[in-house]
Amino acid sequence: MEFDQTLKDSSQELADLQKNSLVQLVNEDLKFLKLKNELAKYEFRSKEYLRALVGAMPLTMHVPYRRYLKSQAVAIKGMEAKPGYSAVFRNSFSPDFLVSCVDSSLATGFDLFNLAVECYPDNDCLGERVLDEVTGEWSDHYVFESYRQIQARSRNLGSGIMTVVNLKRHATLNTGGFIVSLLSVNRKEWLIADLACQCYALTNTALYETLGAKTSEYILNFTESPVLVLSRSNLYKILSLLPSLPSLNTLICMDDISTQELHELNNTLLPVKRNAKGENISVLTFKQVERIGAASNLALIPPRPSSVYTISFTSGTTGVPKGVEVLHSHLAAGVTFALTSFRIPTYKKGKQLHDMCFLPLAHIFERMIASYGLSIGTGFGFLHKADPAVLVEDLKVLKPDILCLVPRVMTKFEAGIKNSLHAETMSNLAKNVANNILEKKQERFSAHGGPDHSILNNVVFHKVLIDRIRENLGLENADFFVMGSAPISKDTLLFMKSALDMGMRQGYGLTETFAGVTLSEPHERDAGSCGGMGVTTECRLRSVPEMNYDAEHDLKGELQLRGYQVFERYYKDKEQTKKAFDREGWFCTGDIASIDTKGRISIIDRVKNFFKLAQGEYIAPEKIENLYLSSCPYLTQIFVHGDSLKTFLVAVIGLDLDILGPVLHRRIPALHGTHGVQLVHVLNSNKEFRKELIIIINRFAKNLQGFEKIHNIYIEIEPLKVADDTITPTLKVKRVNAFKRFRKSIDRMYEEGSLIKSEKL
Known part of the structure; x- marks a missing residue:
């Protein structure tokens, strides 16, 4: 029954x-x-x-x-x-x-991938550059496995995971219901493991390499995951955590391990032989588990639309991540949104397409792009080593048709192009020609929508400049960029569109919506919005009177979403789930949006006191401020500010000069004899002195990650006052008022840039 x-x-x-x-x-x-x-x-x-x-x-x-x-x-x-x-x-x-x-x-997702295998069995699926062990050189081409091969490998791996885990749990081999965890940078084994889980209706979750051991420990224990698929670089880190992981019984290493090292791992180096449930703990290689799965050959257990595809953890303001349950129905809706929105040129229809799987698969944006690509026969390439600095090198080898980036990478491309156009080795004539071309292109795109089909563009501009820029970035085959995760400057969009003569598409979405639910059109004259809602989701705006946003009359307010891509619950968290939805079932995003006369959405603010930086990291300023104040004895006040178009934080600070003065005099001899207001003035006037002060302050902020630390400062003895309405009587910062009060100082800090490090990709 x-x-x-x-x-x-x-x-x-x-x-x-x-x-x-x-x-x-x-x-x-x-x-x-x-x-x-x-x-x-x-x-x-x-x-x-x-x-x-x-x-x-x-x-x-x-x-x-x-x-x-x-x-x-x-x-x-x-x-x-x-x-x-x-x-x-x-x-x-x-x-x-x-x-x-x-x-x-x-x-x-299982249905969509299998249709792609039926339609494109011999297409490139997942590929990598191969290292020549003799020469030490990486191949000058990508070596791909086909859709048919990846399907077989994923089914074997899924069968192997089911077999190994259930033997240890003394359960029948086809018993599901457990969660598979993944810990690695992007590589083909990551996606094979993801597809393997879909073959047997297993839920997976991704751990974040960047968030440290404590977050990994929390997620593994919260999900009670018995199996972790990980890269060799993370293996020994996890071994040290084993005593505090009561549910984990199997570690599957994506890399090959010699028989001798594997023996030592399982017989000597394991800190515990059994977990808290009495199950044997062992380390296996990816290929071993594939062989086990091929031998056991368990019948597939396809997921239903209501099956949980993945639990994607998002960083919360309290520091405890929330797990978004993404169902297969959400994945199918997300792929449908992408299919109905992404435009592949007619001459490429039915041909092999390639994409660089660059953005972290632990984040939902790349998961959505991968799901879309694996539904239409796209070949995914991966960086040959875990270093974003090799992106351009690998793009030149792969020459992708599609590329999805975050604004921070796009601004790096912009800086690189501008630097090359002003290089000393370039003649003045060449510089003038290049600048004239870019000015003409920007004028054209500012005045007209649509692609530039003019003879001047196709015959002259491309041959003289644009094709060279594209080739230098490995983008000669690319048709458009897709950007998400954070806003991007309109000036950057216009410059890149002009320099590459390519469409720029900006989307909006969240982990709770399986990434994008809107996407701008590629060649709009008035670029900068996130486009209209996709076909899978509807929206409305809620007035936020305390922030002067009137949704009913001005079409500005908190963005609320409903539809097939919107999640239903946070994993094991009824309280946060209840808070996320209103009485009518609308998901409250916390983002302030405006809707224009074309129905397009632009994100303009945040309801809550947290925001994103340009690289897509969420910042909780109150948490950061409290940590600085509680850890650094020299600070009396702090107002942390971030800009979604910038990659670092700045701060307005108040100092206890009685305590700090002697320290500064010892560290910076040039400050001898300066005190009080004079000392503050000298610090604000000299960025080298401020840099030294930032280094001193940041040494106390040991529990903050790099992107949460302040990179530039403006100083007053008591910058925040109740009389100025920048703080409440209970000393809580009034952010809107504080920003208005210090707007000029904040602008100057961003113009000056980070004082503590040069930005890296």
């Missing part, structure tokens, strides 16, 4: 998804009548039909594009504005219903 009920529930689940599928939209909406007729030659909903439908995307190819640009999202009838809220907005392609998936037969 229980099995029959499961089948009934599953059938109902799929039937509900089909009602709102992309297939249904194309079949019923007259806007897409031409596409419907083109697909009529295939059996409805057959594999051939679905392949043709996916190949016909995005939806913008089947409507008058200029008309769409003017109305990308629309207010929905019957869901008009009401006191405290804006109207509800949906994508103009699908105003009557939100789209759930491509088709109910493609309602999970």
Whole structure:
């Protein structure tokens, strides 16, 4: 009876998804009548039909594009504005219903990848540069395994994980229900492990190399994960944690390990032989587990749409990460959003595409991009070593068609191009020609939308400058950039669009929405927004009167989301889940957005007192301020400020000069004889003196990560006063008022830059 009920529930689940599928939209909406007729030659909903439908995307190819640009999202009838809220907005392609998936037969990541294998079995899937052990040189090309090969490997690995873990737990070999953890930089084994989990309806979670051992320990114990798939570089770190990991019984190393070292690991170096449950602990290699899986050959256990695909942990303001449960239905909706939005040039349709899997797979942005790419036969390359500095070197080898970046990397590209154009080795004539071309391009893109098809551009500008810039970055095959994670300067967008003659697409999304739910169009004249809502999600704005945002009348307020990409719960956290949603089921993002006349969204502020820096890291300023004040005896006040277009924090500080004065006099002899207001003035006037002071202060901030530490300062004896309305009587910083009060000083600090380090990629 229980099995029959499961089948009934599953059938109902799929039937509900089909009602709102992309297939249904194309079949019923007259806007897409031409596409419907083109697909009529295939059996409805057959594999051939679905392949043709996916190949016909995005939806913008089947409507008058200029008309769409003017109305990308629309207010929905019957869901008009009401006191405290804006109207509800949906994508103009699908105003009557939100789209759930491509088709109910493609309602999970497992379904989508298997269709890609059927359609593109011999396509490049996952590739890497190979090291020649004799010469020590890396190959000048990427070596790929095909979709068919990766499918076989992932099924063997999944079968092996099920076998090993269940033998240790004395359970039947097909028993699921446990969580697989991953700890590694991006590499093909990471994605093979992810696909392996999908083969057996196993949930996985990613640990963060950058957040340290304590966070890894917390996640492993919170999820009670019995198995960890990790790189060799992390193996010995985890071994030291084993005594405090009661559930872990299996470590699977992605790298090959010699028989002798493996023997020593399992017989000598393990600090404990059994976990708290009495299960044997062992270290195995990735290939060993694949061989075990091939031998046991367990039957596949495909996930349902309601199965949890991954638990993606986000950093919270309290320091304890929250685990977002991402279901397979969220993944399927996210891929559908990407398919209906990303535009592959017509001449590349059906051809092999490549993408550099560069952004961390531990973050949701790259997970979404990987899921999309693995659904359409894209080949993913990986950096040949775990160092972002080799990105351009590897791009030149791979020559990707698609590239997804965060703004910080884009600004590095911008700086590199500008530096090369002002190099001493470049003649004045060449510099003038290059600058003139870029000025003409920027003037053109500022005045007109759409790609530049002019003869001057194609015959002159490309041959003289643009093609050389593209080749120097390995981007000669790239058609557009996709950016997310943090806002990016409009000036950077315009410069890069001009220098590369390429579309720039900026999206908005969160871990709670399986990354992007909006995406700007690539060649808009008035660039800078995140585009209109995608077809899977709807939004509205909530007024925030305390911040002077009126959603009902001005279309500015807190962005609220609902739809097929929006998560349902945080893992084992009912309290935070309840806080995240309002009574009508809207997810409250905490982001302040505006919606323009075209229905496009721009993120302009945060409701809560935390924000992102340009590299995508969340900052909780109150936590940082409290830590500085509680750890550093020289500080009396501190107001930490960050800008989402910058990569570092600045601060306005108050000092106890009676304590600090003697310390500074010893460290900086030139300050002898200066005291009080005079000392403050000298410090503010001399950046080398301030640099020394920042180093002193930051030595007390041992519990902060690098991006949480202050990089430049402005000093007063008592900068924050109740009389100035910059702090409350209980000494809490009034951030909006403090920013207004110190705006000029903050601008000067950012113009001056970080005083403690040069930025790295």
